[in-house]
Amino acid sequence: MKPTELAPRFFIAVAVILIFCKLVSWLLGKVGQPAVVSEMLAGVLLGPSLLGLFFPGAQAALFPPALLPILYVVGQVGLVLFMFQAGYAFRAHRTTNLAGTAGAVSLAGVAAPLVLGVLLVLLTSGAVPIRPEGVPIGVSAAFVGVALAITAFPMLARIITERGHAGTRHGSLALASGAIDDMVAWILLAVVLAFASGEAGPAFVTAGGAVLFGLALWLGGQRVAGAVMNLPDERVRLLGTVVLLFLVAWYTDEIGLYAVFGAFAIGVVMPASERTDKVVGTLTPIAATVFLPLFFTYSGLRTEFGLLGNPAVLLFAAACVAVAIAGKFGACWAAARLRGEPNAVALRVGALMNARGLMQLIALNVGLEAGIVNSALFTVLVLVALITTIMTTPLLSWIDRTRTPVSTPDLVQAV
Numbered sequence: 001m002k003p004t005e006l007a008p009r010f011f012i013a014v015a016v017i018l019i020f021c022k023l024v025s026w027l028l029g030k031v032g033q034p035a036v037v038s039e040m041l042a043g044v045l046l047g048p049s050l051l052g053l054f055f056p057g058a059q060a061a062l063f064p065p066a067l068l069p070i071l072y073v074v075g076q077v078g079l080v081l082f083m084f085q086a087g088y089a090f091r092a093h094r095t096t097n098l099a100g101t102a103g104a105v106s107l108a109g110v111a112a113p114l115v116l117g118v119l120l121v122l123l124t125s126g127a128v129p130i131r132p133e134g135v136p137i138g139v140s141a142a143f144v145g146v147a148l149a150i151t152a153f154p155m156l157a158r159i160i161t162e163r164g165h166a167g168t169r170h171g172s173l174a175l176a177s178g179a180i181d182d183m184v185a186w187i188l189l190a191v192v193l194a195f196a197s198g199e200a201g202p203a204f205v206t207a208g209g210a211v212l213f214g215l216a217l218w219l220g221g222q223r224v225a226g227a228v229m230n231l232p233d234e235r236v237r238l239l240g241t242v243v244l245l246f247l248v249a250w251y252t253d254e255i256g257l258y259a260v261f262g263a264f265a266i267g268v269v270m271p272a273s274e275r276t277d278k279v280v281g282t283l284t285p286i287a288a289t290v291f292l293p294l295f296f297t298y299s300g301l302r303t304e305f306g307l308l309g310n311p312a313v314l315l316f317a318a319a320c321v322a323v324a325i326a327g328k329f330g331a332c333w334a335a336a337r338l339r340g341e342p343n344a345v346a347l348r349v350g351a352l353m354n355a356r357g358l359m360q361l362i363a364l365n366v367g368l369e370a371g372i373v374n375s376a377l378f379t380v381l382v383l384v385a386l387i388t389t390i391m392t393t394p395l396l397s398w399i400d401r402t403r404t405p406v407s408t409p410d411l412v413q414a415v
Contacts, residue, residue: 087267
């Protein structure tokens with residue numbers, strides 16, 4: 001299609017996506033689900049799983065193949081802006097006396113689902129069609145393990161804020177653990193992709209580039225961010241922030257850590273000030289309302305729940321969900337308890353860490369683009385992301401009803 005033909009298709013597609021996401025958000029909001037969950041589900045419903053199943057002509061007309069790369073690129077803009085806001089929110093929530101417990105929880109939350117995911121794929125090898133032709137079983141097993149190890153940190157931060165858990169022991173512990181968890185998971189994903197390519201070079205580029213990036217942030221990140229926020233004009237500050245974000249997103253994408261990681265890191269080093277609050281307050285509504293739903297739709301267009309009609313794939317999906325919950329919720333709860341946390345805190349931490357949502361969708365799209373994920377595995381892991389994310393809010397509500405409430409003063413208690 002010519003650009004002059006794509007432009008009107010893009011406009012009508014975006015209008016439909018935004019209206020539909022708002023409708024689903026309104027409906028699920030009545031049962032306490034956050035907007036991100038609604039947008040995830042709306043994206044899937046606009047794909048072949050619902051719209052394409054009943055109205056294939058309408059779906060093909062709304063989302064022609066030539067439009068998908070545009071949705072992906074614009075959706076990436078939304079992800080970068082959203083992760084920048086998540087990083088800045090994490091800075092505001094940072095606390096002391098959490099390092100030991102957060103490290104233990106994140107280690108358990110990565111190691112348990114990683115091992116269980118690898119074992120599940122190895123045990124079902126040959127019985128379930130989840131491997132693209134030519135991809136070694138070890139690569140598929142490692143990818144599933146890493147995907148199950150991911151925590152949806154941006155959504156975790158959003159739930160904590162919306163439910164008024166910011167400043168509580170469990171809220172701060174989950175935020176710290178989730179940040180460490182996702183950093184480790186992204187590095188592991190880069191290693192898996194390097195093995196999949198059959199070349200050691202990309203892994204060294206990722207590792208070396210990550211070290212350089214960390215040093216640059218440590219030595220000059222706050223000074224550069226502070227200089228941007230000290231620019232005299234508000235519009236220039238906004239422009240400088242976007243340029244800085246996109247430069248860092250480009251770099252982290254090039255080294256294999258992906259744009260979202262760089263955007264989150266920049267958010268963490270931004271100075272907490274009224275000027276920064278204004279910049280974040282300007283960028284976040286645009287990202288969350290307009291751009292981010294396009295990424296969910298892009299992922300939904302490649303999700304085919306009809307593939308679950310295959311009994312083997314359906315059983316594998318059920319096993320993946322069970323392994324995901326046991327490996328993340330169970331392991332994080334156990335680690336928190338072993339570190340001496342009250343059961344009420346440990347349960348809430350496990351429930352929050354269990355959500356995968358946005359971050360798992362990002363990893364799945366990376367794997368699909370790299371050719372190590374086929375349609376069946378993509379659909380299975382999207383189902384895992386949806387179930388583990390949707391269950392977070394009801395599970396927290398159940399814990400709140402059955403356990404002693406955890407108040408803000410518990411935050412200052414040492415581990």
